[in-house]
Amino acid sequence: MKRKLNWIDYGLILLAIAVVSILGIKFGVNQELSTEKELQERVVEIEVRGVRNYTVDAVKEGDALYSNDMKHYFGEIVGVDSKPSTEIMITDSGDVLEVEVPERYILGLQVRTDISERDTGYYSEGVTEIKVNSIGSYRTDRVQFSGTVTSISEPTYRTDYLQIGEMTKKTEE
């Protein structure tokens, strides 16, 4: 005689359907994400305005940079420069001047990062969304600051970059 299904059996079948559906949705999402292009190396320039010498001194080439908002690795600092900070002033005679602010600096950072490209934008290390003119909070292991992304470009320093062994080989030739 054939056994009839009871409410526990129906419950289990529903549970199985739910699990399959969840897996299906997850699989669908993964498929969507898999349409991302591969990670590409880029140099992101970040400008930090109006900081004091303490911040300038605390940032070093080779430091790892993290997004303080997203708590994720952003990239490696490959270039650091600084110049006096400026403000716009309208003088008594009506002239519009760009004047230096004493003891305040504009810190420029070049950050090497791997970005993924999606329809909605560019994502550093696949996580932190980066756009020119976007303001973000960043940190290294020793300093934190807010800065504005001013450019995203292909790295140019690699074209003439040589490994130590290659340099020796080139000299011998």
Added chain:
Amino acid sequence: MKQKKFGIVDILILISLVAVIGLGISFIRRPEVVEQVETKVIRYSFEVTNVGEEFTDNMDIGDSLYHSSKDTYLGELVDYEASPSQIFHRDTENGEIVIIDNPIRIDVKMIVEAEAKVVGGILKVSDEDIMVGRGLPIKGKGYASYGFIVEIEE
């Protein structure tokens, strides 16, 4: 009495049970990740700006410093220096910005010594990240203010 036969549902239940037990065992036996934590004595400069001279009048070398709201220990005051607060004057007549000393307010740079843990490369004192640019509410026994870490010596 007729003996019940094993159905597909029973097999599913058995598989589910085995899976749940397996997951449970793997969870219990999961090795604990023990992070290596290095400790070191550091000195950091903590700057408080635009305060009255009564701030340093209440300050003594050797004071214990705490987080104002959490009451957690942030280190020992080993030195401090006071200088006039700065006023950025926009001189629109000559088209320049000049710094003028404030005659009645001071900036105080406090040198704090503490034993810090290095967690994931970050210096931590009582779980507070010690990094340049970090703002903290700090207090001694008879004084308190908000300020920023400006320098770190390791």
